[in-house]
Amino acid sequence: MGFARTCSVALVGVEGVVVEVQADLEPGVAAFTLVGLPDKSLTESKDRVRAAVVNSGAEWPQKKLTVGLSPASVPKAGSGFDLAVACAILGASERIDPRVLTDIVMVGELGLDGRVRPVRGILPAVLAAAEAGYEQVVVPECAAAEASLVPGVSVLGVRTLRQLIAVLADEPVPDEEPDEGRPDPLMAGLRLPGTGAATGMHTTGAAQQDLGHDLADVVGQRAARTAVEVAAAGGHHLFLEGPPGAGKTMLAERLPAVLPKLVREESLEVTAVHSIAGLLPVGKPLVDVAPYCAPHHSATMQALVGGGQGIARPGAVSLAHRGVLFLDETPEFSGQALDALRQPLEAGHVVIARSAGVVRFPAKFLMVLAANPCPCGRFSRTDDLCECPPASIRRYQARLSGPLLDRVDLRVEVDRITRSELTQPGARGESTATVAERVRAARERAAARLLGTPWRTNSEVPGRELRSRWHATPGAMDDAERCLERGALTARGLDRVLRVAWTIADLVGHDRPDATDVNLALQLRTGVPRGAPMAIGALT
Numbered sequence: 001m002g003f004a005r006t007c008s009v010a011l012v013g014v015e016g017v018v019v020e021v022q023a024d025l026e027p028g029v030a031a032f033t034l035v036g037l038p039d040k041s042l043t044e045s046k047d048r049v050r051a052a053v054v055n056s057g058a059e060w061p062q063k064k065l066t067v068g069l070s071p072a073s074v075p076k077a078g079s080g081f082d083l084a085v086a087c088a089i090l091g092a093s094e095r096i097d098p099r100v101l102t103d104i105v106m107v108g109e110l111g112l113d114g115r116v117r118p119v120r121g122i123l124p125a126v127l128a129a130a131e132a133g134y135e136q137v138v139v140p141e142c143a144a145a146e147a148s149l150v151p152g153v154s155v156l157g158v159r160t161l162r163q164l165i166a167v168l169a170d171e172p173v174p175d176e177e178p179d180e181g182r183p184d185p186l187m188a189g190l191r192l193p194g195t196g197a198a199t200g201m202h203t204t205g206a207a208q209q210d211l212g213h214d215l216a217d218v219v220g221q222r223a224a225r226t227a228v229e230v231a232a233a234g235g236h237h238l239f240l241e242g243p244p245g246a247g248k249t250m251l252a253e254r255l256p257a258v259l260p261k262l263v264r265e266e267s268l269e270v271t272a273v274h275s276i277a278g279l280l281p282v283g284k285p286l287v288d289v290a291p292y293c294a295p296h297h298s299a300t301m302q303a304l305v306g307g308g309q310g311i312a313r314p315g316a317v318s319l320a321h322r323g324v325l326f327l328d329e330t331p332e333f334s335g336q337a338l339d340a341l342r343q344p345l346e347a348g349h350v351v352i353a354r355s356a357g358v359v360r361f362p363a364k365f366l367m368v369l370a371a372n373p374c375p376c377g378r379f380s381r382t383d384d385l386c387e388c389p390p391a392s393i394r395r396y397q398a399r400l401s402g403p404l405l406d407r408v409d410l411r412v413e414v415d416r417i418t419r420s421e422l423t424q425p426g427a428r429g430e431s432t433a434t435v436a437e438r439v440r441a442a443r444e445r446a447a448a449r450l451l452g453t454p455w456r457t458n459s460e461v462p463g464r465e466l467r468s469r470w471h472a473t474p475g476a477m478d479d480a481e482r483c484l485e486r487g488a489l490t491a492r493g494l495d496r497v498l499r500v501a502w503t504i505a506d507l508v509g510h511d512r513p514d515a516t517d518v519n520l521a522l523q524l525r526t527g528v529p530r531g532a533p534m535a536i537g538a539l540t
Helices: 043-053 081-090 122-131 141-147 161-168 220-233 248-258 262-279 301-305 336-340 342-347 390-397 419-423 432-449 463-468 478-484 491-508 515-526
Strands: 003-011 015-024 030-037 064-070 104-106 136-140 153-156 240-241 324-327 349-354 356-361 366-371 408-412
Touching: 003 122, 003 248, 015 081, 015 122, 030 043, 030 324, 043 081, 064 081, 081 104, 081 161, 104 122, 104 248, 122 136, 122 141, 122 262, 136 141, 141 153, 161 491, 220 248, 220 366, 220 408, 220 432, 220 491, 220 515, 240 248, 248 324, 248 366, 248 432, 262 356, 301 336, 408 515, 432 491, 463 491, 478 491, 478 515, 491 515
Parallel strands: 003 104, 030 064, 104 136, 136 153, 240 366, 240 408, 324 366
Antiparallel strands: 003 015, 015 064, 349 356
């Protein structure tokens, strides 16, 4: 009787569980049994592993073979267990010393010819192995850079099962030449169909993908530009309302470039989510810039918050983690999908319960909503170009629920661009680099003030802490408190005004928000002019 065991990782959301893969050989009729709550793709590994072992020059044992995946109560899905199953079988048949396999974690799919193919979720799998105390992992060669992001783990990248057998058996390692002159066939199927840059779900903002995108390209829109800067500095959600062609999408596309680069911990979080979703760009294993996700308004609730059959997959709110979620034509989204955003907006994560298990995805994003003022888009307080009936305008605007809008800190009306603004020489505003530098300095001031707390930006600080620990100057909140008494602000709205006021104070270098900072915060939330300058430079 032969027995061997090694380890692999089962992913539940972005969290991994180390699974012990055990192989047992007994005398009897040749058969292959796989147990341990496998799904369909994992059950099919029996045929893939048999063909890969034989085509790699190893002998397939002609005995009763049982492979167990422990713990058996954890659902296991995907083809990433192939490599561990094959090595456990080879260890049980004594082609490989079973003692060598015990402390190694293996993740990878096997082709019928023995090539080791990459799978989604390499980074979270290696993170789970490191947290469980394992120091050696074996992954596909093309995913070794992604696995090497985890410190303290020795990573072995292999291209074929034949190479791995030689390494584990201490034999000369054969050279396996990659295919030249065409795309690597090993990468085929790694990315999920329909999740490329064309759908707005990509790992770099528009400004990083096209160097021609600059905030200075936006003509006019002084209030909206200020709101974008404040949103980036404090992590505040933003609602842009205005006619078509006024620049709402341009502002949203340029917002990711204004955000600071991700720190190491944030980069690993974002990379793990995008690795699960199959969105990591080839040759760039670490996402270090704020992601940008702009789903179409026909997206379902499952597409926005995550879901799908079997184990749920991350949705747009998780793909935008630590970045920007832009919902253009927001009233055209289904009400059910929009209301599903309330929980991740407050909690910073989304929990999805399915019959196959409960998963938790991170979802701490900066949301930008954009909408026309009416169905035709021409409604304005200054002209009468709109032909929509008043009832139609009310129905259109009512598609955005009050509870959702109450969670948005900044609301700005984007006016139609005038001829003089468009043709005036030298009308360009500040560049992305200039605004990004102010945002970086403001975030550093906020981080220094919040040192020793679990929060890093002003938008994360609970209202009770703002009211008890960080106070505005005496009398600065008088106008905001009167708005609360008149019903123009809710209690949550008053807290959000104070948060925005702190962000404005950080941008202009004030130690505490004064009346001007609070008035600008009120103006950005309610849209009611209060005499505050609508440019950060005018407040310094």
